[in-house]
Amino acid sequence: MTAGTALTFPSDFLWGAATASYQIEGAGSVDGRSDSIWDTYARTPGMVLHGHDGSVACDHYHRYPEDVALMRELNLNAYRFSLAWPRVMPDGRTVNPAGLDFYSRLVDELLGAGITPWLTLYHWDLPQVLEDAGGWPARDTAYRLAEYAAAVHDVLGDRVRHWTTLNEPWCSAFLGYAQGRHAPGRTEPVAALRAAHHLLLGHGLAVQELRRRDPSLQLGLTLNFTDTRPLDPSSPRDLDAARRIDGLANRFFVEPVMLGAYPSDVMEDLDGLWPDDLVHEGDLEVISTPIDVLGVNYYATQTVTAGCEPDHAAATAAQARRHDPPSPAVGSEHVVTVRRGIPVSDMGWEIAPEGLGDLLLRLHKDYTGTAGVRLYVTENGMADDDVPDAEGFVDDPRRVGYLDGHLRAVHDAMERGADVGGYFVWSLLDNYEWAWGYTKRFGIVRVDYDTQRRTPKASARWYGAVAGSGSIRDDGPGLAPQ
Ligand code: PNW
Secondary structure, eight states: OOTTOEEEOOTTOEEEEEOOHHHHOOOTTSTTOOOBHHHHHHHSTTSSGGGOOSSSTTOHHHHHHHHHHHHHHTTOOEEEEEOOHHHHOTTSSSOOHHHHHHHHHHHHHHHHTTOEEEEEEESSOOBHHHHHTTOTTSTHHHHHHHHHHHHHHHHHTTTOOEEEEEEOHHIIIIIIIIIOSSTTOOOOHHHHHHHHHHHHHHHHHHHHHHHHHOTTOEEEEEEEEEEEEESSTTOHHHHHHHHHHHIIIIIHHHHHHHHSSOOHHHHHHTTTTSOTTSSOTTHHHHHTOOOSEEEEEEEEEEEEEEOSOSOHHHHHHHHHHTTOOOOSSTTOTTEEEEOOSSOBOTTOOBOOTHHHHHHHHHHIIIIITTTTOEEEEEEOOOOOOOOOOTTSOOOOHHHHHHHHHHHHHHHHHHHTTOOEEEEEEEOSBOOOOGGGGGGOOOOSEEEETTTTEEEEOHHHHHHHHHHHHTEEESSOTTOOOO
């Protein structure tokens, strides 16, 4: 490579891949694991495409040594994974040593391969017993999360330095309890607000518990952010629609954690829905317990318009008449997401790398920079067609272009001052894509679900070379570095 043609990242930059327990592990009833809300949801007819469930998935529970070896071949120096709470505490309260031991073996395997474990406590697989006791809308669940954090720390605290409490609480609360397109499939807008607050409270309690045990841990949470834009920037109604979605999806979560308060405009949007008894004295102090890292999951920009006047009752009634699923945007159900005609992934999500750069700079400037909190891109990637050749190899230039463009945006944001410590591609493996079952493939490694054979795609080769060199080329997207 000639001088000046590489965009180089810092030498301590983390080059990782991410997964989640329910999406890859399988072994649904092995070693004492109980059902999670996703097992129940997937078994409910009509909830998941083709009735797919995670009982086998990528069989990672049994194949983790092979998967860690793959990561090593791809030069990854970090791996983001989550723990299945129903493995660790099948009854929601009592520790199951056999379940926890799996993660101990996984962590040893990673450390042996020189890969930093990046642990997430909760990536959506709540023990069904805790849902039966009220789930996230019940305040008690927040305290259970802190107990679970402590139990995991007892066993892994000597080897794991990076701890994330929650993955994307917006999805857990609003897709799970308002829209019903995620487990547990409830469609109760007020319960979703309760869930959101209790998820954040659980995060704060877990951070306090972990900090008490070891002040030197790197602690944080991962949020999903969408760069939300108005369809017509000159329309006050569309501008209001974009403000509302940005408020509920982005600021509603980051502001209590970083600033110790819910955004006042969102509270106004939720007037009449937000329960008076929800926030107890001291909750926001707990939620804003200092963290070290903020995980950023970014996939797409979102373009919105106001379908009608903002009116919760009228908009939800209209949705029901159209037989649409309820909107996850509680209090802003009149807002409609539209396509603005740019390329989209297999999920129909807009491919817009510049949105990631804008987002990182905004987070750094508005929230994390002054607090000394480091940003990490904890998920970024795309669902793409799956056309394997006879050997099972997938050439996926669109994904290479996507990853290249987004890494370029990260590099640019860092040059403009954002403090970003690493990047985790979603995902290491093709896996169980929630309500889409196995029909959407996000992996840089192809999984043949009949044979469980893993075959690195062209994007894995590309990403492995990037991770190995710590740089991307500066002369256009999609080109493999030398
Ligand atoms: C994230 N949305 O989920 C999750 O963290 C992953 O488990 C998942 O596989 C990945 O992104 C790809 O979907 C999301 O509807 C699911 O806005 C849905 C939404 C956002 C993120």
